[in-house]
Amino acid sequence: MLRTRIRLTVAALTALATVxxxxxxxxxxxxxxxxVNPGFETGGAVAAPVGWAEHGEQAAxxxxxxGHSGALRLTHYSAxxxxxxxxxxLQGLRRGTYTLRAWVRSxxxxxxxxxxxxxxxxxxxxxxxxxxxxxWWVQIVLSxxxxxxxxxxxxxxxxxxxxxxxVDDLEFTPSSRPVGDVxxxxxxxxxxxxxxxxxxxxxxxxxxxxxxxxxxxxNGVNYLRLKVWVDSADDFHELDDILTMARRAKAQGMKLxxxxxxxxxxxxxxxQNKPASWASLxxxxxxxxxxxxxxxxxxALRAQHxxxxxxxxGNEINGGMLWPDGRWDNWDGLAALLTAGGAAVxxxxxxTKVVLHLAEGGNNGxxxxxxxxxxxxxxxxxxxxxxxxxxxxxPLGYLQANLFDxxxxxxxxxxxxxxxxxxxxxxxxxxxxxxxxALAEAAGYPATPEGQTQALRDMFxxxxxxxxxxxxxxxxxxxxxxxxxxxxxxxxxxxxGDGWENQALFDYSGRALPALRVFADF
Numbered sequence: 112m113l114r115t116r117i118r119l120t121v122a123a124l125t126a127l128a129t130v131x132x133x134x135x136x137x138x139x140x141x142x143x144x145x146x147v148n149p150g151f152e153t154g155g156a157v158a159a160p161v162g163w164a165e166h167g168e169q170a171a172x173x174x175x176x177x178g179h180s181g182a183l184r185l186t187h188y189s190a191x192x193x194x195x196x197x198x199x200x201l202q203g204l205r206r207g208t209y210t211l212r213a214w215v216r217s218x219x220x221x222x223x224x225x226x227x228x229x230x231x232x233x234x235x236x237x238x239x240x241x242x243x244x245x246x247w248w249v250q251i252v253l254s255x256x257x258x259x260x261x262x263x264x265x266x267x268x269x270x271x272x273x274x275x276x277x278v279d280d281l282e283f284t285p286s287s288r289p290v291g292d293v294x295x296x297x298x299x300x301x302x303x304x305x306x307x308x309x310x311x312x313x314x315x316x317x318x319x320x321x322x323x324x325x326x327x328x329x330n331g332v333n334y335l336r337l338k339v340w341v342d343s344a345d346d347f348h349e350l351d352d353i354l355t356m357a358r359r360a361k362a363q364g365m366k367l368x369x370x371x372x373x374x375x376x377x378x379x380x381x382x383q384n385k386p387a388s389w390a391s392l393x394x395x396x397x398x399x400x401x402x403x404x405x406x407x408x409x410x411a412l413r414a415q416h417x418x419x420x421x422x423x424x425g426n427e428i429n430g431g432m433l434w435p436d437g438r439w440d441n442w443d444g445l446a447a448l449l450t451a452g453g454a455a456v457x458x459x460x461x462x463t464k465v466v467l468h469l470a471e472g473g474n475n476g477x478x479x480x481x482x483x484x485x486x487x488x489x490x491x492x493x494x495x496x497x498x499x500x501x502x503x504x505x506p507l508g509y510l511q512a513n514l515f516d517x518x519x520x521x522x523x524x525x526x527x528x529x530x531x532x533x534x535x536x537x538x539x540x541x542x543x544x545x546x547x548x549a550l551a552e553a554a555g556y557p558a559t560p561e562g563q564t565q566a567l568r569d570m571f572x573x574x575x576x577x578x579x580x581x582x583x584x585x586x587x588x589x590x591x592x593x594x595x596x597x598x599x600x601x602x603x604x605x606x607x608g609d610g611w612e613n614q615a616l617f618d619y620s621g622r623a624l625p626a627l628r629v630f631a632d633f
Contacts, residue, residue, distance in 0.1 A: 232258025247508020295584025473509025542608025
């Protein structure tokens with residue numbers, strides 16, 4: 112039944128591309144399309160939107176109070192299952208690339224909900240509307256090439272009873288290049304070598320055993336992230352491991368982000384422990400040790416002709432790093448350490464970009480405080496990276512608002528370097544999983560392969576809308592960390608288990624999950 116509904120929606124969009132519709136508008140003399148009623152303010156509330164045509168269950172498409180910027184918005188909603196398309200056809204367009212921007216909110220759970228550009232001279236293009244909940248609007252973008260002077264903008268919902276969509280403040284303008292894709296479709300595969308050592312097997316979507324990186328590459332992944340520890344108890348995540356993984360990555364044509372934890376084990380907002388060999392060093396020697404470690408790793412990568420494309424100084428350093436010398440309440444110390452790390456990057460590998468990474472991707476106040484302090488002390492960097500797990504860090508509206516503001520304030524590119532979502536809440540080893548039913552409920556996406564797919568697609572769409580191409584992309588955290596005896600989380604305890612296997616992009620038989628295909632869409 113689901114396939115039938117989707118075919119009906121696609122058929123409706125195709126019809127819009129080939130026949131005249133009541134919502135038909137001439138372009139402005141300059142070639143930019145002047146949408147009629149783009150903010151849905153004309154005609155009053157609880158009415159069919161003026162200037163727009165409706166197909167399907169027309170009563171499910173109406174204007175009502177609560178706009179993004181003005182008084183009103185377009186809403187798709189019905190107390191019964193419905194399919195509806197709200198559209199406007201533009202004519203007299205000059206040949207070229209055009210970009211649609213729109214502010215949206217959505218309940219999620221629809222069979223299909225998207226904005227589309229059809230009848231523009233090429234294949235129809237569409238962008239899925241993210242699940243946002245009622246509190247936050249997010250902006251989505253979509254580009255197409257106009258060849259025949261006309262293009263139809265369509266807002267489409269194929270939804271169950273009670274599902275809803277809000278749309279407002281559309282813009283359709285000429286653009287110098289397509290917008291909506293991103294440069295980075297990334298994966299953090301830091302645990303992969305350890306998993307493979309203990310016998311993990313990875314299968315493509317057809318169930319055929321293959322090299323994990325080949326499977327990732329075939330599904331659109333073009334960037335790998337690898338963490339580095341100083342003296343790991345299990346000998347993984349150190350220099351030899353990084354060099355081997357870098358050779359594999361570059362053999363697949365992938366780029367490389369090196370994530371320096373500056374610790375012997377996990378570093379995150381709650382713990383930033385010094386490496387044991389650095390623990391008693393005076394500050395100047397600690398700074399030199401950080402410089403030397405950073406230089407050694409990046410110089411070795413460059414020497415084997417697999418240079419790092421980006422280097423991340425510290426991991427989720429909202430509260431600083433190398434406590435207490437670089438803790439949040441010792442900003443002069445933290446800035447000096449970051450400056451030493453940046454100098455090492457530039458000396459060892461001049462083409463490598465410097466990344467600073469904070470958790471809580473929607474925490475605008477915290478991030479502004481942090482970067483203002485760093486910049487005031489002369490810390491230089493190229494890219495701002497954030498973690499965003501929707502079940503911990505809140506709705507995607509928080510994330511996008513923060514990314515928009517960070518770009519506007521600091522003029523830097525931004526990216527999400529950690530995100531993930533569960534395809535099940537079932538366990539596959541003795542270690543309790545981090546992602547559980549309570550977190551799935553908090554996030555709002557179902558803990559299913561379909562829910563995982565939607566969560567990842569929504570993350571990409573939100574980052575892709577960052578203005579002027581400053582949204583670089585998304586890294587999925589540990590998609591290959593499946594449960595295998597010996598491949599647990601604790602480097603000092605071989606009997607430790609994997610609390611992450613239900614957020615991998617491979618199921619419990621090792622087969623690639625549908626979410627893996629999302630990378631290729633961007």
